[in-house]
Amino acid sequence: MEHKHNSSEIAEIRKRIAKFHSCISAGHYHTVGLRVDGTVVATGANDEGQCNVSSWCNIVAISAGYQYTVGLKVDGTVIATGRNDYGQCNVSDWQNIVAISAGDSHTVGLMANGTVVAVGDNSSGQCNVSDWQNIVAISAGNSHTVGLMANGTVVAVGDTRSGKCAISGWRNIGLVSEAKILEWKEEARRREEEARRREEEARRREEEARRREEEQVRKWVAQGLCRYCGGKLGGVFTKKCKACGKPQ
Numbered sequence: 001m002e003h004k005h006n007s008s009e010i011a012e013i014r015k016r017i018a019k020f021h022s023c024i025s026a027g028h029y030h031t032v033g034l035r036v037d038g039t040v041v042a043t044g045a046n047d048e049g050q051c052n053v054s055s056w057c058n059i060v061a062i063s064a065g066y067q068y069t070v071g072l073k074v075d076g077t078v079i080a081t082g083r084n085d086y087g088q089c090n091v092s093d094w095q096n097i098v099a100i101s102a103g104d105s106h107t108v109g110l111m112a113n114g115t116v117v118a119v120g121d122n123s124s125g126q127c128n129v130s131d132w133q134n135i136v137a138i139s140a141g142n143s144h145t146v147g148l149m150a151n152g153t154v155v156a157v158g159d160t161r162s163g164k165c166a167i168s169g170w171r172n173i174g175l176v177s178e179a180k181i182l183e184w185k186e187e188a189r190r191r192e193e194e195a196r197r198r199e200e201e202a203r204r205r206e207e208e209a210r211r212r213e214e215e216q217v218r219k220w221v222a223q224g225l226c227r228y229c230g231g232k233l234g235g236v237f238t239k240k241c242k243a244c245g246k247p248q
């Protein structure tokens with residue numbers, strides 16, 4: 001099933017993607033939030049462990065499905081927690097992923113090369129995406145999957161009855177564009193660079209302080225003063241500082 005969108009519809013889709021790209025993604029009974037530092041928070045029902053995301057880090061995108069949560073890491077791998085009765089959480093071997101979307105019981109991943117992978121419930125054929133190409137955005141519905149192609153065409157598989165593939169029916173939450181991911185990757189790279197720069201600066205300052213201290217000690221010694229505090233020395237055979245009392 002294919003439906004060709006005109007350019008204003010595509011612009012609208014992209015706008016919605018940007019809007020919902022998701023700092024927040026809501027499953028049926030739980031809500032997940034992505035922090036700017038790449039960690040994740042979750043609240044709500046946790047009966048399947050769908051909220052066990054406190055150890056997640058370097059996450060650039062999240063998507064909440066029915067009682068499970070998936071997260072896209074900056075390195076292009078995917079992590080998942082919660083309900084796995086259909087294998088919807090079996091994403092640990094995915095690589096080069098740039099976008100993720102969790103449906104009810106199936107999970108879809110967009111690869112950097114424009115192809116798509118899917119795991120989980122395939123009773124309606126919602127995981128039959130292996131022949132998709134040139135995809136730039138994806139969205140998993142309850143029992144269907146839609147993909148936006150680079151040319152503006154939308155492809156869909158699964159239970160696509162009752163106009164589920166109309167734009168208005170898209171579950172845009174968790175849907176991200178490749179551009180957005182690249183932006184996030186750039187942001188993560190920038191943060192790393194900044195941390196490295198700060199570390200370098202601290203090291204430089206430490207070095208400078210040590211150098212100044214050594215310089216001071218040299219001066220005191222040259223002036224015949226205590227090497228520890230610069231105080232005057234006393235004593236005939238053994239020199240001793242009159243200020244701090246330390247032998248020289």
Ligand SMILES: [Zn+2]
Pocket residue numbers: 226227228229230231241242243244245246
């Ligand atoms: Zn002294």
